[in-house]
Amino acid sequence: xxxxxxxxFLTLCLxxxxxxxxxxxxxxxxxxxxxxxxxxxxxxxxxxxxxQMVVMVTGGFTGAVFAAQTFFxxxxxxxxxxxxxxxxxxxxxxxxxxxxxxxxxxxxxxxxSAEIGTMKVTEQIDALRALAVHPVDYLVVPRAMAIFxxxxxxxxxxxxxxxxxxxxxxxxxxxxxxxYFISNMIxxxxxxxxxxxxxxxxxxxxxxxxxxxxxxxxAREGAVGVGRATTDAVVICSLTILVVNFVLxxxxxxxxxx
Amino acid sequence: xxxSISIEVRGLHKTLGSQQVLRGVDLSVNPGETxxxxxxxxxxxxxxxxxxxxxxRPTSGEIxxxxxxxxxxxxxxxxxxxxxxxxLFQNGALFDSMNVGRNVAFPLLESGARNAGVIRxxxxxxxxxxxxxxxxxxxxxxxxGGMRKRVALARAIISEPSCILYDEPTAGLDPIVSxxxxxxxxxxxxxxxxTSIVVTHDMNSVFHIADRVAYLxxxxxxxxxxxxxxxxxxxxxxRDFVEGRSGEAE
Ligand SMILES: Nc1ncnc2c1ncn2[C@@H]1O[C@H](COP(=O)(O)OP(=O)(O)OP(=O)(O)O)[C@@H](O)[C@H]1O
Ligand SMILES: [Mg+2]
Numbered sequence: 001x002x003x004x005x006x007x008x009f010l011t012l013c014l015x016x017x018x019x020x021x022x023x024x025x026x027x028x029x030x031x032x033x034x035x036x037x038x039x040x041x042x043x044x045x046x047x048x049x050x051x052q053m054v055v056m057v058t059g060g061f062t063g064a065v066f067a068a069q070t071f072f073x074x075x076x077x078x079x080x081x082x083x084x085x086x087x088x089x090x091x092x093x094x095x096x097x098x099x100x101x102x103x104x105x106x107x108x109x110x111x112x113s114a115e116i117g118t119m120k121v122t123e124q125i126d127a128l129r130a131l132a133v134h135p136v137d138y139l140v141v142p143r144a145m146a147i148f149x150x151x152x153x154x155x156x157x158x159x160x161x162x163x164x165x166x167x168x169x170x171x172x173x174x175x176x177x178x179x180y181f182i183s184n185m186i187x188x189x190x191x192x193x194x195x196x197x198x199x200x201x202x203x204x205x206x207x208x209x210x211x212x213x214x215x216x217x218x219a220r221e222g223a224v225g226v227g228r229a230t231t232d233a234v235v236i237c238s239l240t241i242l243v244v245n246f247v248l249x250x251x252x253x254x255x256x257x258x
Numbered sequence: 259x260x261x262s263i264s265i266e267v268r269g270l271h272k273t274l275g276s277q278q279v280l281r282g283v284d285l286s287v288n289p290g291e292t293x294x295x296x297x298x299x300x301x302x303x304x305x306x307x308x309x310x311x312x313x314x315r316p317t318s319g320e321i322x323x324x325x326x327x328x329x330x331x332x333x334x335x336x337x338x339x340x341x342x343x344x345x346l347f348q349n350g351a352l353f354d355s356m357n358v359g360r361n362v363a364f365p366l367l368e369s370g371a372r373n374a375g376v377i378r379x380x381x382x383x384x385x386x387x388x389x390x391x392x393x394x395x396x397x398x399x400x401x402x403g404g405m406r407k408r409v410a411l412a413r414a415i416i417s418e419p420s421c422i423l424y425d426e427p428t429a430g431l432d433p434i435v436s437x438x439x440x441x442x443x444x445x446x447x448x449x450x451x452x453t454s455i456v457v458t459h460d461m462n463s464v465f466h467i468a469d470r471v472a473y474l475x476x477x478x479x480x481x482x483x484x485x486x487x488x489x490x491x492x493x494x495x496x497r498d499f500v501e502g503r504s505g506e507a508e
Contacts, residue, residue, distance in 0.1 A: 119353075126313050127351035131365050132340040134333060 019210050022217075025136045026144050026210075034134075039142035047108050047143070048150030054107055055158045058099050063091055063162025067169040071176070081180035085188035087166040092193035096159035098245050101204035104147075104154065105237035109212035112143055113233035116216025117226040125217070135217065144209045151205030152198040159197055192256035200248050204241050211237050262289030262451045263324045263342060263420050265310060270319035272305055279305050281477030282319070292447050292454040294464050296499065297474035303457040304348050306474065307423045310455070311343050312336040323421075341369065344419035348426050348457075350410035352398040358385070358409050359394030365417040384412040387442060389435065404431045411439065415446065421453040422446065428460050440466045461500060464488070473499065 029035075070083045116139055119125050125135050163185070170176045212233040219229040265287040272280040279302040287293045297303050308314040309321055312328050320327050323339050331339075344365075352361050362381045371377055385391040388408035398406060407430065414422060424443065428436040440463050446452040447467075458464060464471060464485065471488045473481035473496060481488070481496050488500065 115355075122354070123347055123349060123351040124353055126308070127347060127353070129313055129333070129336075130311055130340060130343075130345045130347075131368060132337040133368050134337075 018218075019214055022136070022140065022210055022214050023206075026140050029134070029137045029141050030145065034137040034141060035145065036138065036142055039138070040145050043142045043146035044150060046111070047104075047146045048153065051104055051107055051150070051154055052157065054103050055100050055154045056161050058103050059091070059096060059158025059161040060165045062095050062099055062158075063087060064165040064169045066090065066095065066162070067166035068174070071170060071174045075174075080174075080176045081184050083166070083170045083174075083176060084181040084185035087170075088163050088185045088189040089193050091159045091162040091166075092189060092197040094245070094249070096162060096197045097155050097200035097204060098241060100151070100155045100158045100201060101208070101241040101245075102238055104151065104205070105208050105212075105241060106234055108147070109208045109233050109237045110230050112209070112212040113216040113219070114226055114230045116213055117219030117229040120217060120219045121222055121225055139217075140209070140213045143213060144206070147205040147209045148202065151201045151208075155197050155201030156194075159194070196248075196252050196256055199252065200245065203244065203248060207240050207244060208237050211240065262453050264289045264322075265421065265453065265455070266320075266322040266325075267306075267310070268320040268322070270306070270309060270321065271317045272302070272309065272314065273317045274305070278477060280309075280316075283474070283477070283479055285472055285479055285482070287453060287455060289453055290447065290451040292443065292456065292467050292469045294456045294458060294468035294471045295474055296458065296461075296464060296471060298499075299459070301474050302477060303474055304425055307345065307425055307455065307457060310423055311340055311345055341417075342419055343421045343423065344414040344417065345423040346407075346411050346414045346425055346427055348429075350398075350406040352406055352410055352413070354398045356398075357394065358390070358396050358398065358401070361398065361409060362394075362412045362416055365413060369417060380416060381412075384416040385409070387415070388412050389438065404435065407431065408435070408439075411442075415442075418450065419452070421455075424454065424456045424458075426458055426460075427456065428458065428463050436460065436463065437466075443467050 067083055067087050070086050071080065074080060074082050074086075116125075119139070125139075128135050128138055167178075167181060171178045171181055215229040215233040215236070219225045265285075267283050267285045270280050270283040271278070283306060285293070295303050295306065305314060309316055310323070312321075312331060312333075316329050319329065321329050323343070326339070328336060328339055353364065356364070359381055362384055363377050366377050366380060381394065382391050385393065388411050390405060390408055390412065393401075393405070393409075398409070401409065407427070411424075411427060414424075427439050427443065431439065443454055443456060444467050447454055454467075456463070456467060468485050470482065470484055472479050475481075475495065481491065481493065483491070488496065491497065491500075
């Protein structure tokens with residue numbers, strides 16, 4: 001029992017060490033200017049542009065149901081106009097970043113680990129290395145930079161859509177007074193809430209890129225190995241996002257007190 | 259560019275998993291020489307080649323390229339050596355997200371070439387050498403196995419390395435293309451003084467291109483000598499390989 005706990009602990013430490021190493025290698029390469037802009041733009045398109053549909057639908061419908069549910073409850077208390085700020089604050093602080101993180105982990109993280117993993121098992125990574133190209137420079141750096149740029153924007157987009165649909169549901173469907181809805185929202189939700197969302201999005205982006213690329217670079221043994229790396233990437237990303245989100249919520253609350 | 263370089267392997271051991279693949283390989287390749295490595299399938303030839311450019315790390319032993327031991331170098335430090343040494347992977351290892359033209363141009367682009375006209379011309383030359391000029395737009399998945407290998411060969415030679423490692427360059431190719439690749443290997447050696455290490459099963463190719471032949475058996479160099487020595491060797495294990503294998507190449 002003690003021994004297996006010890007082994008799990010060691011594996012975890014080793015894993016975190018590898019991630020930290022990949023992080024340092026990546027930031028080092030970015031700082032030293034080993035950036036391939038063409039690949040960067042390609043990844044921005046792949047990660048940023050093509051994730052928009054998913055993120056808009058997620059943000060939009062979450063905002064809509066959240067507005068509906070809050071309305072059902074608050075209506076009983078005669079607090080209809082509180083729906084706006086409640087939805088806005090939850091979307092900014094929690095739902096926007098977490099749901100976007102989870103969706104991007106599923107869409108982008110899976111693609112990254114599958115693509116890099118396939119390159120690994122078909123010796124394309126070795127071919128890169130043999131041509132004096134560092135795999136981190138070529139594969140991880142463009143993806144990391146693209147996700148640094150895209151994630152906050154995607155989170156912003158999902159928050160925006162969430163609030164927009166909550167307005168539609170709250171005001172047009174449930175009959176809350178539009179002006180109250182908005183003025184209360186503006187009064188209670190402020191820049192701090194948005195900042196929290198964007199910071200979280202940024203952190204989740206880093207986690208997704210590191211975990212997925214790491215899984216890909218360490219893929220083994222053919223198609224099965226790539227499959228495993230891909231599923232692991234999505235699972236680890238999702239769980240990490242949920243755990244780290246809690247830590248961030250507590251931490252950011254100190255910086256931006258409610 | 260092509261100042262020939264020497265390669266020396268000393269006491270190379272490599273254990274992969276529980277298997278001792280290499281058990282003390284000693285081999286020294288002179289500048290400008292073509293060394294052919296033969297050996298049984300699964301005998302560790304590809305593993306040996308991968309050690310020579312630091313893609314695998316020895317369990318113990320030294321690998322000296324131009325006198326410098328690369329066994330202890332980090333990934334980024336290996337860059338300088340790797341720019342001088344080209345490798346043709348056994349399976350080609352083409353980048354499947356790029357078309358043939360970009361694959362071949364890759365080493366040039368990565369070493370900073372920017373002039374599109376010059377690059378296009380060099381790519382077309384390199385592909386011409388392997389008889390594939392005009393196929394630039396095809397994607398690797400749509401190529402036959404032999405074509406993939408030839409594209410990979412074009413990619414390995416385009417930046418004119420001073421040393422080229424070939425992992426079974428003629429396996430799976432028709433006799434005519436095989437012959438032209440054998441000629442290419444010899445031409446690169448004669449004209450540019452390229453140091454070559456060729457792993458092959460093809461005895462025909464051995465007799466055509468080798469200056470010296472090394473027979474890798476049980477993780478060590480069992481036989482080392484000129485083509486003439488190989489022909490005349492009375493050693494039964496060497497004879498088995500030379501005759502047995504040539505029988506299979508029909
Ligand atoms: N990455 C690896 N992990 C574990 N074992 C490996 C690895 N690469 C090669 N091996 C093992 O090492 C041995 C030698 O493999 P290698 O590919 O060098 O053979 P080879 O001599 O090139 O054979 P062939 O002529 O068929 O290409 C094999 O038994 C193989 O299973
Ligand atoms: Mg091999």
